[in-house]
Amino acid sequence: MPTYGKEDVKEVLYNAEQLKEKAKELARKISDDYKGKDLILIGILKGSVMFMTDLIREISIPCHIDFMDVSSYGNSSETSGVVRILKDLDFEIKGKDVLIVEDIIDTGVTLKYLMKYLSSRNPNSLEIVCMLNKAERRRVDIGVKYIGYEVPDYFLVGYGMDYAENYRQFPYVGILKEEIYKK
Numbered sequence: 001m002p003t004y005g006k007e008d009v010k011e012v013l014y015n016a017e018q019l020k021e022k023a024k025e026l027a028r029k030i031s032d033d034y035k036g037k038d039l040i041l042i043g044i045l046k047g048s049v050m051f052m053t054d055l056i057r058e059i060s061i062p063c064h065i066d067f068m069d070v071s072s073y074g075n076s077s078e079t080s081g082v083v084r085i086l087k088d089l090d091f092e093i094k095g096k097d098v099l100i101v102e103d104i105i106d107t108g109v110t111l112k113y114l115m116k117y118l119s120s121r122n123p124n125s126l127e128i129v130c131m132l133n134k135a136e137r138r139r140v141d142i143g144v145k146y147i148g149y150e151v152p153d154y155f156l157v158g159y160g161m162d163y164a165e166n167y168r169q170f171p172y173v174g175i176l177k178e179e180i181y182k183k
Helices: 016-033 049-058 109-119
Strands: 009-014 039-045 063-071 084-087 097-105 125-133 146-150 173-176
Touching: 009 016, 016 049, 016 125, 016 146, 039 049, 049 063, 049 097, 063 109, 097 109, 109 125
Parallel strands: 039 063, 039 097, 097 125, 125 146
Antiparallel strands: 009 173, 063 084
């Protein structure tokens, strides 16, 4: 069985402390902007779990959380363009202020579909927060209200992000060596 370890990472872009500090900064903005509102954060599985955890620990206002599992990648490093909802929401979002929590936004294809899908449920507002934004790979126009870091076009792993379900557990964001995903 192959091992997937730190030696597969070419370079660490953001360490655990930088990521936690950025989550804290974003949480302060969110807490200010949504004070007095009925906020629900929707984490997109599986990648957003670490960011979502850091974020909600720092949000100082009442909020609810829910999760969706949405896929257009499967085990590939490129989006298929076909979006599938694997797990839908457990809670009603009609009339609520909804904030989608993403680890990284790449092409935007999946998120554009998701925004349209959730808009049909009549939330009061619908916005996006992401830790990492890879704008140069964007294929569709999508507005992101809160962005942690703008990142270059590298294949990133760690802090919830994976390649073929590996590397999610790393507490940092690193650049995966090309020979790993271009086999």
